[in-house]
Amino acid sequence: MTAPVVPDAAGAATPALRRTPLRWLVGVDRLAVAGAALLALIVLAALLAPWIAPHPEDGGSATHPLEALLPPSAEHWFGTDQVGRDVLSRVLYGARTSLLIAVAVLAISGGVGVVLGVVAGYAGGWVRDVIMRVTDVFLAFPALLLSLALAVVLQPSVTTVIVAIAVTWWPWYARLTASVAASVATRAFVDSARCLGVPAPLIVFRHVLPNSLTPVLVQLSLDGGGVILTAAALSYLGLGAHEPTSEWGLMVQQGQSLFTTNWWVVTFPGLAILITAFAFNVLGEGLRARLTR
């Protein structure tokens, strides 16, 4: 197994005495709490974008040529872009696009990967070999590369980004789940279920699957950041979201020639990508330190 799960021994020193829910929350790596809080804030901003954005119409195709490229002020906290749209409003709406992509990709690739992985891990033998060889092939393509190739042949859009990234991401979950499920499958309660005559599909999905999920959940939250970065990169290359959608990578691309003269057009969407990816990574690191023990 060469899954790139960085083993983290940070939790090794965590004493095993924190059992009550409150103590558990406090005892969780403080990083996890900080990451979760930051992420909750971003999700809230995305959900409430139409109400908290100072100029909701600017999230779409509105134009105000007379107000183009105004620097940050009390009226426009993050300034305005080339066509006079409020950058703060677009950054808030951009959170919707990015989180939508992240949730969709993680749901699709997580779902496919876990199902294939749990089957491979439980069945073992040639079934596992075939599934693992298929994942080997997909893993040979770095995510952005296969997404590039797919995005070229499909029409650029948010859906394309979701499909392209999900296609490259599922094998990680398949491999991870397979290795966990293989060890769960040897446990006594699985044997007893088999002896009682429980049909295999039921054993797999009722008993093996729920007991194999923890590391996958940790990996999912660690991967949120990677998906956000890949999606932004695809949009930056012009292979993802397009006008008038608010998308951070696209905003950076549209404003890049203005960086020297109008720094705010590029700086704020870039910071939004950085902070969101950071929140996912901090949460994932914290969860891993806590849950993998």
Added chain:
Amino acid sequence: MSRYLIRRLGQAALVVAGVVTLTFVIMRLVPGDPAVAYAGPRASPAELAAARQRFGLDDPLPVQLWNYVRDLVTGDWGVSLHTRRPVRDDLFLAFPASLELVAAALVIAVAAGIPLGVAAARHKGRLPDLSIRLSSMLAVSVPVFWMALALQTIFSSGLGWFPIAGEYDTGLDQTSPLRVYTNITAVDALFTGNWPILTSTLHHLVLPALVLAAYPTGVIAQMTRAALIEESARDHARMERALGFGETAVLTRFALRPALNPVLSLIALVFAYSIVNGFLVEAVFNWPGLGRYATDSIRTLDTPSIAGVTLLVAALYVLANLAVDLLQGVIDPRARAR
């Protein structure tokens, strides 16, 4: 060892076969007619038919796949639609430039990441550890294209410390022409004693290499830290402490070497990732590598070129993994059993 070698080589060959098939399938999903893309939108039906004939587009798919594989093996990687040159020749020119950039970035990442990981493990749970962990998480979260734009704006356009774009000052081609052997400019310049071009290349490398080094530095620091902490909890470390070695000596003299094993395989993963991440850096700094070639190809929907880039990078990834596995098999006999 030889049985392990054969099994591992067989696996790699199988993966490469899968990679070729998958690339072929993706490239056949193209919505437009490749014949139209080649012959141009105003081509007559006869010209279209000729183009179709030329690329064998009328054959059944399995036949096309077979021909594709045969061509690849014999070195015919197709003709690029936008440069009108053989894709293989284009790749021969573009890849060395990417390799130069990625190698520089990985040297920085290893030189910075491993000491940072050691320092974090040494001060585990205290302020230096927390700040190194947080900054390595920041480093893996930063969008490279944005960081590239920011550094370019600040240090090139603003302060004028570094050149804005390119691989070296092409004006130097007149005064001290470069004799080309490997196509890796820095290496050619070094071995032919072409100091003006060498210094110019290194000067141009600084910013893009730093940007590209951010992600690998972060993951290498995290991995080194985790592996060291695990290693320093083993019995041999207790023994060394009992013998009176200080904590720093236990980490650097005894725990570091076994801890570098997982770091080594991480570097192989990160290598392929960095080549693709480098595409974005190359786009910003106009670096004449695979990335610029790929982005040009995307703009012109140039499927043979994209397929070439995809195959090359995927094959590199398989090779890098194979190399690391074999190396680990040599270092650690237990790895062969897996």
